[in-house]
Amino acid sequence: MTAEPAIAVRGLVKSFHGRRAVDDVSLTVAKGEIAGFLGPNGSGKTTTIRMMCGLLTPDAGEGRVLGHDILTEGRAIKREVGYMTQRFSFYEDLTIEENLAFVAGLYALRPARRHVADTLAGLGLTSRRHQLAGALSGGWKQRLALAAAIMHEPKLLMLDEPTAGVDPKARRDFWDEIHRLAAGGLTVLVSTHYMDEAERCHRINYISYGRLVAQGTVAEVVRNAGLTTFVLEGAATARAAALLKGAPGVEQVAPFGTTLHVVGRDAAALRASATKVAEVTGCRMRTTDTSLEDVFIQLMGSAEDTRA
């Protein structure tokens, strides 16, 4: 049983008003893993997560979460999963302490008072426990939501874009906490569209237009994409960008400050085009590692193509 993955779902499908929000998504997450769930806005991440924690009924597909059938054992899943919603969804008209007491009560934690006190102390919010949750800043709301989601010691934590609207320092602290929890044996599935966060995951799953288009470690995903990237550097990058758009082998042109990233699958054609433009505009040219972001932009484009 120890080998059984924390999440193993196959062929999940969910449509809203005739539009396929999630189309044949299969996902496996090993125990203790931090799995990144990536994709642009509206790609079906939230819908997939909701299906896995029993908040939505899939139109098709099956699977198990923590060994419980997602179709029939939603209640068991809810008890063992901690779910942090995308939007802050605790009660803004309750104080921090009252919110935690409510959660402790619903999970029948005992002694509830102790759990709440410990969680407050862990958050460093003991002195502010009588403050209304609605008065907290975005970063604190996020910390409160995470603390509430793990108070009942779940085996699996599902985080839906947990760091949206949170400053970089708070984001770093948040990820340190996630890694600490995972080291303690907790499995984490976290959705995001920040590339730096994706790189903090053990494995990533990329979803676009409801379809899973890439899976693996960051290195694997980058390697499998088979992209080549050149950097052009110089004074005339704007002119170079205009010339490169639509040139043979060039699939992406993206300015990064004073440099220009040129990405494509056909390495030979790309080199030829880039070399020519570099000569014309007087830019220096060198190769570089393809970034995860380049890969994702490529994946987004191709997924769109297949759907159209």
Add this chain to the structure above:
Amino acid sequence: MNRLLSFRRLAAMLTKEVIQMRRDRVTFAMMLGIPLLQLVLFGFAINSDPKGLPAALVAPTQDRYTRAIVSALELTGYYRFTHPAASAAEAEQLITRGDVSFVVTVPSDFGRRVERGDRPEILIEADATDPSVASGAISTLGTVAADALLRERGTEPEAAAAAAAQLQVTVHKRYNPEGITQYNIVPGLLGVILQMTMVMMTSMALTREIERGTMENLLSMPATPVEIMLGKVLPYLGVGAVQVVVVLVAAKLIFGVPFVGALPLLLAGVFVFVAALVILGYLISTAARTQMQAMQLTFFFFLPSLLLSGFMFPYRGMPGWAQVLGEVFPLTHFLRLIRAVMLKGADYAGIAQPMAALVLFVVAFATLALLRFRRTLD
């Protein structure tokens, strides 16, 4: 842990709901303020024994007997003859338009008949669309008119007595044949106020969670539908209890409504009624998507139940289909119950039927609400 109803979880739900209710000051003030406001407003505005109502007189021959009766009627305070010399057709128009509440017709041979001792007749037509308008005026009518004739005929005791006995007053309560009793309004108001506040408050129960985005979180935690429903609904039973006390005390102190029945019986009925209302509100909130919709659904339910329950118009005066429709509203049964207990002093056997109906509503609404409750966000 696995039971459908854990008291720890229910306690958590209840605590949370009570805190939220208390913190929403406007709503809380409304719950306590509205009953009093409505009671005072309606209690005084709805006068069950109105006086000085406009009347038209149709009397082709204005002899002394006619004048005697007219002045006697005016002296009762109920009638105010705004159209003292109307033709029958005019009078008909006046009462149709609602310009007068009464038409008093004294036939042209009235005086002759009085003097002959030959069964004099007068006809009073009352606009009974609002039945309470007519009742007081009509009840005083016979004796007042007879006394007036008596005085007018003078001292011959025998002839006078005969004339009085023979005076025939025909009363037509027009548009609505059944009048309601004097103290109907205030006990009925208890039902109306409870219905208004209880249903409206609980109809927001789930939509508020949905609109604030907290529903997703609530559903992701292991609370069962029964726990959520009871947690949402029970605090309002407490609010309802406060309203009941306020209204009953005010009914007694401000309006002097008689209370002849058993208090425990009444409280039992009120309890079941309030339970039916809060669960009905909760049922509405399982159907509504926004608080605005919940509000609209509440009013959609509120108005017909007000009109068809027998609060506004006598239940028996409605056509058959409307009476059937009226049975669908808890208020209908509650009105029967509270009027029977408060005004007629009914015992349990007397209210068993409405009581059973109310219990049935509780069970039916709760079942429907639990069936309708979406455990998922689908």
